[in-house]
Amino acid sequence: MLHGLIRNMCGIVGHVSGGASLRSQEVVMGGLARLEYRGYDSAGIAALGNELQVRKAVGKLQNLRALLKAEPLAPMSAAIGHTRWATHGTPTTTNAHPHTAGHLALVHNGIIENADALRVKLHSEGATFVSETDTEVAAHLINSLYEADGENDTLVAAGGADTQSPAAARLARALLTAMRQLEGTFTLLVIHEDAPGVIVAARRSSPLVLGIGEGENFLGSDVLAFAEHTDKAVEIGQDELAIVTAENIIVTDKDGQVAQPKYYQINFQTEAADKAGWPTFMEKEIAEQPRAIADTLADRFDATGHLALDELRIPAELLRTIDKIVVVGCGTAAYAGQVARYAIEHWCRIPVEVELAHEFRYRDPVVTEKTLVVAISQSGETMDTIMAIRHAREQGARVLAIVNTPGSTISRESDAVLLTHAGREIAVASTKAFTAQLAACYLLGLYLAQVRGNKYIDEIEDYMQKLGEIPAKVQSVLAGAESVRQVARTLAEESSVYFLGRHVGFPVAMEGALKLKEIAYIHAEGFAAGELKHGPIALIDEGVVVVFVVPTPRRPELHAKVLSNIAEVKARGARVFCVAEEGDQAAAELAEAVFAVPPAPTLYLPLLTVVPLQILACEVAKTRGLDVDQPRNLAKSVTVE
Numbered sequence: 001m002l003h004g005l006i007r008n009m010c011g012i013v014g015h016v017s018g019g020a021s022l023r024s025q026e027v028v029m030g031g032l033a034r035l036e037y038r039g040y041d042s043a044g045i046a047a048l049g050n051e052l053q054v055r056k057a058v059g060k061l062q063n064l065r066a067l068l069k070a071e072p073l074a075p076m077s078a079a080i081g082h083t084r085w086a087t088h089g090t091p092t093t094t095n096a097h098p099h100t101a102g103h104l105a106l107v108h109n110g111i112i113e114n115a116d117a118l119r120v121k122l123h124s125e126g127a128t129f130v131s132e133t134d135t136e137v138a139a140h141l142i143n144s145l146y147e148a149d150g151e152n153d154t155l156v157a158a159g160g161a162d163t164q165s166p167a168a169a170r171l172a173r174a175l176l177t178a179m180r181q182l183e184g185t186f187t188l189l190v191i192h193e194d195a196p197g198v199i200v201a202a203r204r205s206s207p208l209v210l211g212i213g214e215g216e217n218f219l220g221s222d223v224l225a226f227a228e229h230t231d232k233a234v235e236i237g238q239d240e241l242a243i244v245t246a247e248n249i250i251v252t253d254k255d256g257q258v259a260q261p262k263y264y265q266i267n268f269q270t271e272a273a274d275k276a277g278w279p280t281f282m283e284k285e286i287a288e289q290p291r292a293i294a295d296t297l298a299d300r301f302d303a304t305g306h307l308a309l310d311e312l313r314i315p316a317e318l319l320r321t322i323d324k325i326v327v328v329g330c331g332t333a334a335y336a337g338q339v340a341r342y343a344i345e346h347w348c349r350i351p352v353e354v355e356l357a358h359e360f361r362y363r364d365p366v367v368t369e370k371t372l373v374v375a376i377s378q379s380g381e382t383m384d385t386i387m388a389i390r391h392a393r394e395q396g397a398r399v400l401a402i403v404n405t406p407g408s409t410i411s412r413e414s415d416a417v418l419l420t421h422a423g424r425e426i427a428v429a430s431t432k433a434f435t436a437q438l439a440a441c442y443l444l445g446l447y448l449a450q451v452r453g454n455k456y457i458d459e460i461e462d463y464m465q466k467l468g469e470i471p472a473k474v475q476s477v478l479a480g481a482e483s484v485r486q487v488a489r490t491l492a493e494e495s496s497v498y499f500l501g502r503h504v505g506f507p508v509a510m511e512g513a514l515k516l517k518e519i520a521y522i523h524a525e526g527f528a529a530g531e532l533k534h535g536p537i538a539l540i541d542e543g544v545v546v547v548f549v550v551p552t553p554r555r556p557e558l559h560a561k562v563l564s565n566i567a568e569v570k571a572r573g574a575r576v577f578c579v580a581e582e583g584d585q586a587a588a589e590l591a592e593a594v595f596a597v598p599p600a601p602t603l604y605l606p607l608l609t610v611v612p613l614q615i616l617a618c619e620v621a622k623t624r625g626l627d628v629d630q631p632r633n634l635a636k637s638v639t640v641e
């Protein structure tokens with residue numbers, strides 16, 4: 001039994017160059033550094049010189065760099081690298097990738113679900129295992145198939161004479177055969193001593209992109225791995241294989257038939273991948289929110305003044321038949337969905353359910369061809385959300401993805417895509433992606449209202465006008481950040497903080513609690529303010545910190561109720577902080593401090609009220625001396641279930 005089935009949510013980088021040099025090592029190590037934000041606990045590199053060379057180290061990349069300094073690699077024609085994020089089993093050099101078998105090495109992202117059975121079979125055939133990983137099983141499987149391969153190399157290069165070495169074709173055949181035996185998810189990059197200057201790669205439900213260079217080519221689990229070298233990329237489809245040399249890329253389907261690669265332009269600025277003077281990526285990305293919202297909202301009207309969501313590929317007449325919307329997502333993305341529900345139900349009069357993606361398919365949901373499933377995901381690679389949309393499509397639903405990563409798995413497996421334009425989000429804790437998701441959800445709601453006739457064109461214009469004012473309002477909240485930071489520094493030693501909100505303030509409270517949990521490691525709980533008297537008030541005692549997201553006084557039925565909730569906890573000795581609209585005297589009189597936001601329509605307030613909570617969590621974490629951008633135990637994209 002694989003005690004520590006090592007589940008990976010890793011960074012993968014590959015490079016092939018025209019001849020023996022250290023270029024591949026430089027590209028791979030630089031790429032792994034770009035992917036550090038994903039979180040990891042060990043790293044390794046394998047290179048093809050005159051022989052196969054492997055170096056692995058536990059901990060941060062600098063440990064691997066130190067090892068390479070102490071034990072330099074010989075010049076090479078190809079290299080593959082890996083940062084491993086283990087969910088089970090202690091991080092050790094033995095468990096770190098690359099893994100080897102015979103004269104090959106490979107790196108892997110994903111989970112081989114039938115690794116145990118394969119391990120027993122391969123062991124009975126003489127394979128010797130040194131690690132507890134499922135990845136090593138894949139290495140031995142491919143090696144055994146490679147060694148057993150006949151000489152009839154049948155793989156012909158795309159467009160004419162076979163430009164691959166027989167060994168490359170043989171390695172490709174071994175990987176294709178292995179893919180038929182592997183169950184689960186994988187991105188695999190494989191190199192073999194017999195095939196210098198060649199990387200063979202394949203994917204199933206785990207990300208893989210290729211980059212096209214001049215006299216060199218790149219591979220990665222994320223375009224960020226090589227975006228500084230090229231903006232030309234190739235999308236590798238489900239169960240496709242690629243044979244990559246410095247001069248050529250051959251893509252085949254699962255049967256080895258040469259397929260036409262899908263080329264695309266990488267349209268993101270690698271400047272996103274550096275802090276541009278900010279102390280942390282999170283602080284930079286909090287500050288980028290006005291632009292993220294504005295860019296997501298930009299250019300959404302057509303010449304006739306109607307909302308036009310160009311990338312939305314679901315016909316209007318079909319949207320008119322929708323009788324239910326189900327929003328699926330995880331973590332912060334799910335909270336964006338909860339805010340969206342208030343807006344879409346109010347504008348479109350369609351029932352909207354919001355379901356945690358990992359719960360969705362197990363509850364046997366009622367989904368028909370009249371259901372629109374909206375999948376919200378920053379990375380577009382969250383496996384729980386991928387599995388949810390696959391289930392939805394099997395039930396006949398249309399799926400619309402709201403993603404921040406073009407070309408991601410979720411965007412490719414959906415019927416329609418509404419892109420957020422937050423730019424690359426590096427910090428594990430989502431901030432600008434969240435507010436951009438809210439903006440996209442409002443766009444979707446207004447578009448549905450327009451298409452279904454719930455709102456007239458002038459009403460849509462008014463809503464969009466008010467939405468267009470939000471980026472400047474966010475900017476003014478950011479200008480008041482120091483007052484939030486001052487309070488945050490006094491909370492760094494708290495053991496528990498409660499966040500309460502009502503209506504659209506309730507999901508904001510949940511998001512505020514999640515931020516504090518995930519980067520300051522402080523227990524925090526968000527819940528509906530109305531829930532207080534149904535149990536949670538028992539938690540309130542002298543000095544307990546409670547943060548309220550206060551509705552606008554212009555909604556007295558909501559505002560008054562929250563004020564009474566504040567009075568209830570104050571009566572029991574709580575310390576109260578409020579996020580409230582500027583000029584809310586009642587809240588100011590009750591709170592130890594108010595994090596003020598400019599007035600805005602109730603449905604849009606989350607775009608403003610979440611910002612002080614992001615700043616609060618960030619400053620508490622910094623005060624506690626924690627790694628704000630790469631919090632412990634977390635990865636930026638959860639690519640396993």
Ligand code: AGP
Nearest residue numbers: 331332377378379382428429430
């Ligand atoms: C947010 O701060 C967290 N890092 C996490 O909850 C995240 O929102 C969730 O894993 C969903 O990720 P996605 O948006 O990339 O699908």
